[in-house]
Amino acid sequence: MDLKYPERAARFADEVRAFVRKELPAEIRDKVQRRQKITPEDQRTWQRKLCDKGWACPSWPKEYGGPGFDVMERMIFDNICSEEGAPSALPFGELMISPVLFAVGSPEQKAQLLPKIRTLEYWFCQGFSEPGSGSDLASLRTRAVQDGDDWVINGQKMWTSGAHNANWIFMLVRTNTEVKQQEGISMFVFPMSTPGITVRPIVTMDGEHHTNETFFDNVRVPKTALIGEVNKGWTYAKLLLGHERTSIARIGQSKRELRRLKALASEINITGAPLMDHTPFRDRVAAVEIELLALEITALRAIAKGGSPGVEANLLKVKGSEIQQKLTELFMDAAGPYGLPFDPDRGLHDGNEPIGFDEAASLGPNYLMTRVVTIYGGSNEIQRNIVSKTLGL
Ligand SMILES: Cc1cc2nc3c(=O)[nH]c(=O)nc-3n(C[C@H](O)[C@H](O)[C@H](O)COP(=O)(O)OP(=O)(O)OC[C@H]3O[C@@H](n4cnc5c(N)ncnc54)[C@H](O)[C@@H]3O)c2cc1C
Numbered sequence: 001m002d003l004k005y006p007e008r009a010a011r012f013a014d015e016v017r018a019f020v021r022k023e024l025p026a027e028i029r030d031k032v033q034r035r036q037k038i039t040p041e042d043q044r045t046w047q048r049k050l051c052d053k054g055w056a057c058p059s060w061p062k063e064y065g066g067p068g069f070d071v072m073e074r075m076i077f078d079n080i081c082s083e084e085g086a087p088s089a090l091p092f093g094e095l096m097i098s099p100v101l102f103a104v105g106s107p108e109q110k111a112q113l114l115p116k117i118r119t120l121e122y123w124f125c126q127g128f129s130e131p132g133s134g135s136d137l138a139s140l141r142t143r144a145v146q147d148g149d150d151w152v153i154n155g156q157k158m159w160t161s162g163a164h165n166a167n168w169i170f171m172l173v174r175t176n177t178e179v180k181q182q183e184g185i186s187m188f189v190f191p192m193s194t195p196g197i198t199v200r201p202i203v204t205m206d207g208e209h210h211t212n213e214t215f216f217d218n219v220r221v222p223k224t225a226l227i228g229e230v231n232k233g234w235t236y237a238k239l240l241l242g243h244e245r246t247s248i249a250r251i252g253q254s255k256r257e258l259r260r261l262k263a264l265a266s267e268i269n270i271t272g273a274p275l276m277d278h279t280p281f282r283d284r285v286a287a288v289e290i291e292l293l294a295l296e297i298t299a300l301r302a303i304a305k306g307g308s309p310g311v312e313a314n315l316l317k318v319k320g321s322e323i324q325q326k327l328t329e330l331f332m333d334a335a336g337p338y339g340l341p342f343d344p345d346r347g348l349h350d351g352n353e354p355i356g357f358d359e360a361a362s363l364g365p366n367y368l369m370t371r372v373v374t375i376y377g378g379s380n381e382i383q384r385n386i387v388s389k390t391l392g393l
Pocket of ligand 1 (some may be wrong): 125126127132133134136158161162204211372376378379380382385
């Protein structure tokens with residue numbers, strides 16, 4: 001079953017699809033569809049195409065250089081770009097720090113940062129989590145101390161994804177130790193080239209380098225690096241995390257994966273019939289498809305409500321991440337033994353001949369990496385706690 005959008009929306013969907021098919025380089029589309037690594041240059045190439053068309057940063061209003069899409073257009077745009085194999089937008093700049101800048105950034109910060117976030121000249125990473133401060137983020141200990149007109153930052157951040165590609169960071173730091181934890185946190189943005197920052201890679205169990213630990217040793221930043229008011233960082237972080245959680249739902253990506261799963265299961269033969277025709281497997285695929293459709297409707301309702309994402313963001317994160325994991329499990333079951341070959345030392349995406357079938361080599365690493373989606377952006381257990389608290393359960 002497909003959601004039926006109004007005719008105007010269907011025309012917009014055709015326009016987006018035609019644009020992506022014409023402008024997205026085949027090499028990048030193939031990489032996305034085969035779950036291969038997208039390089040920063042690939043990401044920037046696609047971003048340039050979006051900028052030329054006026055569609056970069058699809059969530060932004062016109063006044064900041066976005067396309068000013070309405071709810072329906074945004075949903076359609078995101079879904080079709082993902083379905084057609086365009087690289088996912090990087091969340092940190094467009095979706096996370098920008099809404100905070102819209103709300104509380106100074107005119108100078110908006111003028112300096114937003115145009116370069118839009119073109120991806122400024123590539124952000126997120127410095128929130130620390131060793132010992134993940135779910136309990138408010139306990140973070142990285143300190144910023146005022147020194148004349150500057151702030152001096154010392155401490156360590158953990159899991160700073162993409163910090164090795166980023167040239168800017170937004171981070172939470174402790175600026176007051178005398179008050180309730182949440183009331184002594186501030187948010188800063190500054191270039192990663194600032195002296196005193198060291199980025200060390202963490203290789204995850206898919207054998208890839210996505211994330212890092214980042215150290216701050218007397219990092220001196222000007223007072224213009226502070227976002228909004230001092231000690232109000234926790235309030236801004238909540239706004240930002242709502243946007244992160246909505247984006248982690250990845251509905252378009254799951255639709256693309258579901259389509260590929262069905263295609264693969266129709267090609268694989270088990271005891272003389274396509275796997276897709278075997279009722280137990282078919283039932284599992286149908287169950288995920290129904291959940292995905294329900295998620296899409298829920299996301300549309302959440303966006304239609306307007307304002308900053310509330311508890312819906314937590315719900316979308318939980319369901320969206322569970323669906324992504326279920327899809328990778330179905331892929332592994334469909335692939336059987338062909339999903340197993342995996343040698344991190346050899347390099348996952350080195351262009352060697354696949355064993356079994358074309359996309360088999362990417363399934364194992366993708367299955368492993370997708371375990372993270374129920375952890376990052378705030379673990380699903382924590383999301384459930386927030387939902388139950390909000391509902392007064
Ligand atoms: C690959 C990866 C990339 C990441 N990228 C970033 C990034 O770019 N920037 C960033 O700032 N952070 C990032 N994170 C950090 C991520 O947000 C944290 O890992 C996450 O919030 C969980 O925190 P933790 O790892 O400290 O686990 P913990 O908080 O120690 O939790 C461990 C387990 O206990 C459970 N738990 C904890 N407290 C409760 C509770 N009160 N009730 C029920 N269960 C509970 C959790 O659900 C989890 O299962 C990333 C993490 C990973 C793994």
